[in-house]
Amino acid sequence: MKRFMSARSVLLTSACLAWISPALAQDATVADPAAAVEEQPAPVEVETEARQQTVVVRGQFIPDEKRNTSEVSALIDEGDFSLQGDGDAAAALARVAGIAAAEDEFIYVRGLNERYSTALLNGSPLPSPAPLRRVVPLNLFPTSTLKSVLVQKTYSPNLPGEFGGGTVDLRTKAVPDEPFLTVGVSAGIDVQTSLRDGLMYDGGETDWLGIDDGSRDRPSVADGLTREFGRQLTDNSSLLVMQQGEVNPNGGFDISGGTRVDLNNDVSIGFTASGGYSNEWETKRGERSFGAINSGTGRLEPNQKFTRDSTQNTIGLNALATIGVDLFDNHEIKFTGLVTRSSEKEARIVSTGLDGFTQEDTRLRNDYLEWIEQQLWSTQVQGEHFFPGLHDLKVEWRGSYSEALRDAPYQLSNIYRIADDGSLSLSNSPSANRMQFSRIDDDTTDFGIDLTLPLDRAGDCFFFCETELKAGYAYVENDRKATSFIYDINGVAGAPGPDGRFGTNRLDYIYAYLFQPDGPGFITEIKNDGFPQLYLATLEIDAGYVGLDTQVTPYIRAAVGVRFEDAIQAVDTQSIGMDLSTNFVEGVIDEQDWFPAVTLTWNPIDAVQVRGGYSETITRPQFRELAPAVFNNSETDVTFFGNPYLVNASIKNYDLRAEYYFARDQFATIGLFYKDITNPIEEVLVPAETVQTSFINAPAAELYGFEVEYEQVLPMQQWTGWSFFDDRELQLKANYTWSDSSVDAVGEVAVNVGTNLNPVRGFEDASGLILDGRQLQGQSEHLFNLQVGLLNESARSEYNLLVNYVSERIRSGEILARGIPAFLEQPPMTVDFVWNKGFNMGGGDYEFSLNVQNLFGESYEAYQESGPDKVFVDTYKQDTVFSIGLKRRF
Helix, strand or coil: CEEEECHHHHHHHHHHHHHHCHHHHHHHCCCCHHHHHHHCCCCEEEECCCCEEEEEECCCCCCHHHHCCCCCEEEEEHHHHHHHCCCEHHHHHCCCCCEEEECCCEEEECCECHHHEEEEECCEECCCCCCCCCCCCHHHCEHHHEEEEEEECCCCCCCCCECCCEEEEEEECCCCCCCEEEEEEEEEEECCCCCCEEEECCCCCCHHHCCCCCCCCCCCCCCCCCHHHHHHHHCCHHHCCCEEEECCCEEEEEEEEEEEEECCCCEEEEEEEEEEEEEEEEEEEEEEEEEEECCCCCCEEEEEEEEEEEEEEEEEEEEEEEEEEEECCCEEEEEEEEEEEEEEEEEEEEEECECCCCCCECCEEEEEEEEEEEEEEEEEEEEEEEEHHHCCEEEEEEEEEEEEEEEEEEEEEEEEEECCCCCEEECCCCCCEEEEEEEEEEEEEEEEEEEEEECCCCCCCCCCCEEEEEEEEEEEEEEEEEEEEEEEEECCCCCCCCCCCCCCCCHHHHHHHHCCCCCCCEEEECCCCCCCCEEEEEEEEEEEEEEEEEEEECCEEEEEEEEEEEEEEEEEEECCCCCCCCCCCCEEEEEEEEEEEEEEEECCCCCEEEEEEEEEEEECCCHHHHCCCEEEECCCCEEEECCCCCCCEEEEEEEEEEEEEEECCEEEEEEEEEEEEECCEEEEEECCCCCEEEEEECCEEEEEEEEEEEEEEECHHHHHCCHHHCCCEEEEEEEEEEEEEEEECCCEEEEECCCCCCCCEEEEEHHHCCCCCCCCCCCCCEEEEEEEEEEECCCCEEEEEEEEEECCEEEEECEHHHCECCEEEECCCEEEEEEEEEEEECCEEEEEEEEEECCCCCEEEEEEEECCEEEEEEEEECCCEEEEEEEEEC
8 A cells, every 4th residue: 555645744644544554653653744754755664564555755845835725826035036136026026927017016917907916014904105006016115125925826715805816915024033234235227328318307405315305395375376376386496497417327225134132031032124225217218199090091090199208216215123022932923114115206208299190290398397205104013822722722913004105296297389490488278387296195004813723633533634723803994095286387478587588498487487576477276077186085894704724634635714894995086175065975885795715735646736726706996996086197198087886896716726846946837717707897998188098897707827837956967967067056947827818898887977076877888888808908818937047056156047028918998989999018028137146255245146137128018909000109118227236244
């Protein structure tokens, strides 16, 4: 007889063998399962009087994180961050099977865009500073502050019920076992930007820190929109005048350290702290357009063409502090504080050219000066307690309060007319000269407790010998306040500068003239049904769950559970100073939901696991999608407004996955997935003079696909016999995901047929808004990652070549009523090279790194297609970036 055992089941199988043969059980009992895994990779021969039997350890190479759970998951840690050279969580996650990055900030999991993903920090939900999303931008989290990132792709009831593509748990660095201190510096060159001329403006004195010094504060409006108010808006030339100048190289530094103090045999305290600063520049030059059907030719043609030139300076700051207390070996309490900031300072010129329909030369130039601060800070306390006297009961609890901020003060835009001789004159058309002040404050309060009670059966057993009962409760409240103040500057026609010259393009001269005591300038505040200034939003969830995780047989494990959530989500849009007596909450979703989940894990033969799962989850509309307020995305120059009649999307998830682990950290997997979605939320283009989008609940959709992963260290010296590989290993990592989806357009969808402040529910045929059978927004058919590494442990050297490819996807939907096709986007395929080299010098331990990003300078493209016609909506080149770093460990 031959039996195969997982590492976790060594003791269990020994007990089962006792039921078969007492003599066999006596010889096969193992005191330490982990030791059995390490020390007994070969079959163990066991003699009995009747016959010789062989016990083979099953699953000895399966990692604990994947063996002890039935869920499909992926884990990347500090070693992966170093090998891949990724500076933030979004970039690192783009290497994981089934995950694609969007806008270098968000992730799409298995073809579902960011609204179908949830981000947690040490298990607690996070607020978001993103104006269009409730999901936090993952580029806010430098990998230097993270211990690991876990992506769970199948649902389990201990997670929030808002689950579509997956849940991302960002895990900060833990308390160390011994003292350490690491200091690092870096410098980089963008071949298109660094040491070349770029667009910029002076701004405030502390801009280099990513913190506004107050120069951009909105003046007081206590006395109304007087000429003095206009003068205060426009008297700082450092905020008005766009310049050209040489762009500095990129740079940054980080520091981290920690220690552990044993107060006595029962109490230990540990401390960890880290901080970092980065200053990076990027230039984007390209074209921008919008295609429509020319009624005269019936062809898709650009109705207007633009050229875009921008330089953006991004400054990052982060700090992390952790205090951990270990009590009597069975109790641990941890306090964590994290703050991370990203500030963007951009100067941008968008110039118009020929109109595609009329061939009229519009010759306009739009100038933009912007400053955007994003900040997230979180405070957490967590506890983990083990009670041997209560049947080994394990209690885990957490509490957190987090705040996110997006502050965009003093966003300036001006339109100039270009004369035949190339000179500029400021336009006096409505909204041509505008200042905008917007701010988002988003906070989240979270409390949760999880209980795990083992119910292992003593003595002889074969079925259900090892069982865990699980239960928990969670409360989450997420609140958001978003304001936007828009001021138009009027009276600029024929305005000379203070030197008496007419036609000057120096804004500081023109505005100084406009708002002198007898000047012709005046300010108009945009405040009406079309542009409400404020929305308030809240989401409150009470949740509880129960579950059972059991070893059905020595080789089959099952997890069954259900979660209940009572949630209310509301959005109220207002205009400040207007009559609010008739105002009401526009978007309300008040629901109670049950989320069942069942997964099975089977260990059929040595080192192979097969997982299958089914679950039901939802995705809620994001606040901005519910708020009927207008917002302009400065990255794409597209205007968004919400739909207060959106409802939750419900999802049925099916998963099947086989995993083969042939050595430590070496494996091959293949997984199948299918999702049946009711009321998926889709972004669609809407008929308007400018490019605008809104959101609808499509009637239904389905998504399906497969993903494969392969990781192995290849014994090249054995295969080739080359001495070059004596101290070196070739590491290969690859993953590929294929997926497809189909949106059902049969049925009606709810839309707002009123105004933003007075919405009215209406219905339209879905087939008039979306193309039946098209793919889901954000879904790519192909995702591919390849990592080839040459590792030399004795020389402390690592060379890695990394490839990332994402096929085209829908950026925003079509306008069927006008025959306008969807916006498609093709992210650039990137090829990166990373070299890490450790060495000792002068008694110090150092690590040098060289990182070359986007070796071939691939470009980003967004476009529309209709038959043979193709219109490029947005294009720009992303050039190669060279960076070096040096770390010193003390």
